[in-house]
Amino acid sequence: MGKQPHVVVIPYPAQGHVAPLLKLATKIAKHGIKVTFVNTEFIHAKIMASTPDKAEELSPVRLVSFPDGLEEGDDRNDFIKARNSMFRVMPGHLKDLIEKINKSSDSEQITCVIADISVKWALEVAQSMGIPRAVVIPYGPACLVLALHIPKLLEAGLIDTNGTALNDGLISLSEESLAWNGKEFPWSFPVDSNIEKLFFEFATAVAQTVRISNWVLSNSFYELDSSSCDLVPSILPIGPLLVSNHSGHFAGSLRPEDSTCLSWLDKQPMGSVIYVALGSITTLNQQQFDELALGLESSCQPFLWIVRSDLVTESFRGFPDGFKERIGSRGKIVEWAPQEKVLANSSLACFLSHCGWNSTMEGLSMGVPFLCWPYFGDQYQNKNYICEGWKIGLELTPDENGVVTRHEIQKKVKKLLSDDGIKANSVKLKEMARRSLVEGGSSFNNFQKFIVQMKSS
Structure with missing residues (x-):
């Protein structure tokens, strides 16, 4: 035996x-x-x-x-x-x-x-x-392909030995796959050259x-x-x-999940809720946090927002004055949530995401359109796939000071929720994901x- x-x-x-x-x-x-x-x-x-x-x-x-x-x-x-x-x-x-x-x-x-x-x-x-x-x-497979192509990129003089792109053009690895922007490599970490070096070593x-x-x-x-x-x-x-x-x-959650948000979601109109979850390590400064809060408020949509205790980098001064009173029960704020169950809820309209690969796979498996706000690593190319490759989302674009403003959030929410093409593509991908698993x-x-x-x- x-x-x-x-x-x-x-x-x-x-x-x-x-x-x-x-x-x-x-x-x-x-x-x-x-x-x-x-x-x-x-x-x-x-x-x-x-x-x-x-x-x-x-x-x-x-x-x-x-x-x-x-x-x-x-x-x-x-x-x-x-x-x-x-x-x-x-x-x-x-x-x-x-x-x-x-x-x-x-x-x-x-x-x-x-x-x-x-x-x-x-x-x-x-x-x-x-x-x-x-x-x-x-x-994603695209990041694996890029890593396997590093020797060829070095040989072609497209990157240096630190992994830095040597020109501003797009880098294409095959005719069919999405090209790479040299400033958006998974190892790019401009604020800390030591971490960038370590990521490139990985x-x-x-x-x-x-x-x-x-x-x-x-x-x-x-x-x-x-x-x-x-x-x-x-x-x-x-x-x-x-x-x-x-x-x-x-x-596999490293934080306790707050399931009270599920019963709150059940009470919301179908296809109305903005789900905001920026992953486990994204951080915002107080100004950016305030803009996000006021953007959600001005969207006039119900929203579920994951606010981790370590989401704001400096000493957290709290929400904008009067914000919680003004939104009342239209907004639900929790520290962490059972994300797959949230995304599967019929009340969801869209997923405002950092575009980490797990979130990307979970969102598209549930047929939810994306508002993309990448933070680092592979998230930028995931955003490119979501917006350009699969056409299931829109990108939130920072202003000249690097801030995603309340007006940008309000504008893109409105645009996304009225885009039937993106909704149709999201449903198609959900079905494609389902078929691959049966x-x-x-x-x-x-x-x-x-x-x-x-x-x-």
Whole structure:
């Protein structure tokens, strides 16, 4: 009798990486495969604190945690320090965990290590132990293609060794795919050259990470960006990775979700609500925060606004004078929300989003048009796909001082809500996403192929 397959799944320790990998882990567990999911102790504590009681007991996924090597007072937002610390201590813990599991039972063994593209060290540990490896791409296929093309871009003199574009023109990687603006590369971070350098290092490591992986899993579906997928022969698009009503007990949220917004949404007219959620790390200054508040007020639409405690960078002076009194029950403001359930609610009119890849996939899977306000990384190219490639949204354009004004918000809300073409395209993409996941669909077939190959490896 063969041993029961057992996989270890390791995300990068950040909201936008933990959530899709936890959804993937839950999906794998439903195929009779044992799953151990590894977080850092810091992230594990956050998930436990934001998860309903008993969820862990009922979950098909076993959660374990490793120290990340950082002290309690250390700044985990310091990318460079965090990366170096994790690389120093976590590979040894992973090796020990795998050895312990393999020795503990005659009936099971680690069949595969599945890791986020940013956690190359985990795949290297698996490779050194002779264990098959799957890498997960938590961003769009276009970003993967760009990273794989870095040597060619360097050779052609289009970028320098720091990843900076050497001219102002658009950079096209194939005739069919959307061109790149050199100021909007995923690693572009003009305010901090050290972080930009680190992000470019991550991007240049992608080719090697893909090379040492047996499978390349993408949280996308083939029909959404077939031209990019065609440039990566080894890619298996298996998305959208969604919680849905049936999957799992953990949504992978690092913050407690406020479900009171769901009953509030149920009371709003169909297709009327602006949902405003700028992700887990976007920050605004007080002036920009005030403009957003006053823009929502002047839109005259009901709105659900996610206001994290750390959304405003400097000392938060609160909402504009009289704002809460004036909006009354027309606006609902919460710290965090169960986003997929929000987006699936029929009261939604549009999604004012930072265009992170998870939010992009969730929004288009629910057929919701976008108002795009990217912050950094891949979000700019995601915005270009939303507005130019798929035509399911509009961009919020900052003024000459870099501020998205209340007038811009009011104007674009009005324009978006009266655009029947965008609404029709959004419904088409929703249907395309749905078809990819049902039996016979492209993502369904790719996932089945992965499971079969992994079980027989």
